[in-house]
Amino acid sequence: MDAKHPVRTTEKTLALVEELMEKGPCGVTELASDLQMGKSAVHNHLTTLQKHGYVLKDGDDYRVGLKFLEVGGHSRKSMEVYQIAEPEVKSLAADTGELANLLVEEQGMGVYLMRAKGDDAVDLDTYAGLRTHLHTTALGKAILANLPESRVDEIIERHGLEQKTPKSIGTRQELFQVLEAVRERGYAIDDGERLEGLRCLAAPIKSSSGEVLGAISVSAPASRVSDEDLHGALPERVLSAANVVELNINY
């Protein structure tokens, strides 16, 4: 869904913010050369953003401000699936001692809404707001498996099947095979695809009408998850958490 009449000025502002986010704090001249803009244009945009709290000045460098967290935090807080799943993800982390996550789909990408760490949890570099290709995680596969086939094709069309690691799913056919297996089992698995030695297990959250609203997962080092766990106690616990969320959402 491309804008018919994009506001170019706004697009420059957004590009500036994203560049600033990726590079971390930096100065006017550097941003100007990176984005092929004049220094005065960059300066005008930055001071405008600063005036409204979206950007801050640290000495001579500019950096992204916390106003984005306010808007994003407000947006997250107003999502029903977050409100209801949040305590369940926390208790899932506490019970298993591992890392638990909540992911939703937005514009064909997966967005982590939260993570909760149990006492022994590994510390991945995920964070609330992080985007990821859906086909590269157990969470994403749990969601894809419950979308209409046409929607999945749209997503492949739009974002491709980027190979994050050699084990990543690389073709449409392979993906649909995996999704069929996920539907049969009721949960999705990532056995070292995203990160060597890391096992993840994810279950979808569906509304009463069958629409998928998100997915819940547990991530743990392979050394602590036996093959039996992976198809026995662990899916039971994750599915139960997803089920509690479904019941609370559907009253």
Place this chain on the structure above:
Amino acid sequence: MDAKHPVRTTEKTLALVEELMEKGPCGVTELASDLQMGKSAVHNHLTTLQKHGYVLKDGDDYRVGLKFLEVGGHSRKSMEVYQIAEPEVKSLAADTGELANLLVEEQGMGVYLMRAKGDDAVDLDTYAGLRTHLHTTALGKAILANLPESRVDEIIERHGLEQKTPKSIGTRQELFQVLEAVRERGYAIDDGERLEGLRCLAAPIKSSSGEVLGAISVSAPASRVSDEDLHGALPERVLSAANVVELNINY
């Protein structure tokens, strides 16, 4: 610090986002009349924002997307005080069973970076990213008490001393008296100022050079916090948490 040459188009985009955040999902016509803009202008801005993930369309309504959470989450994750304080705030919540918070100052306002809930914690309507006037919370007072007097005056000048409740601090003199007491004690207290029946206790986090980096707090219902607790065991625990953070930040 006002922009000398503000980019008006960007300001319109930002106003649109903030209006959309406050009102929740709504349509083009309503936004146009609220912001006194033409429908086509609003439409162009919204589709541009949508193209980049900052806004989504739900049927005929538009709403704020999670891209803001990505940028804000990234910004938070890159803050040293957050990285180091996060586990301490969690264990503070776990130990006390109450609600623990982390606040930093940005552009004269307090911004909650996170909250952690213990087993018995009250559920306030704070969230990561929420902004608050510094003089209305224990967290804010802990920070103000460790800023230079001139800086505090600047903040009063800029944001005023809004009275959130009848108990709120309302004058400069009263504020400076309270801040002096906070400096002597080493921690700040909010005894029902923000919310009737809620007691909060906050300690500042300072760098080795004496600069205040943020504040940590515990919030609990008055029924569970005796007067002795408020000046005995509780401040000890909160101060200790703040101290651990200070030590880790200063190596």
Place this chain on the structure above:
DNA sequence: ATAAGTGTTCTGGTCCCGAGAACGGTGATG
């Protein structure tokens, strides 16, 4: 059928965004 509402598209004229040059300050260098 009609009407009143919506989101979307189109066009033209006015306003404002932004390249480039000049300014003021700071730190390195010989």
Place this chain on the structure above:
DNA sequence: CATCACCGTTCTCGGGACCAGAACACTTAT
């Protein structure tokens, strides 16, 4: 200590793009 090189900031003014308003397509209510 003068010189230089670099920074962020300010200024001007011409060309480009933002946007009011009108027209369109569609849904819903009467």
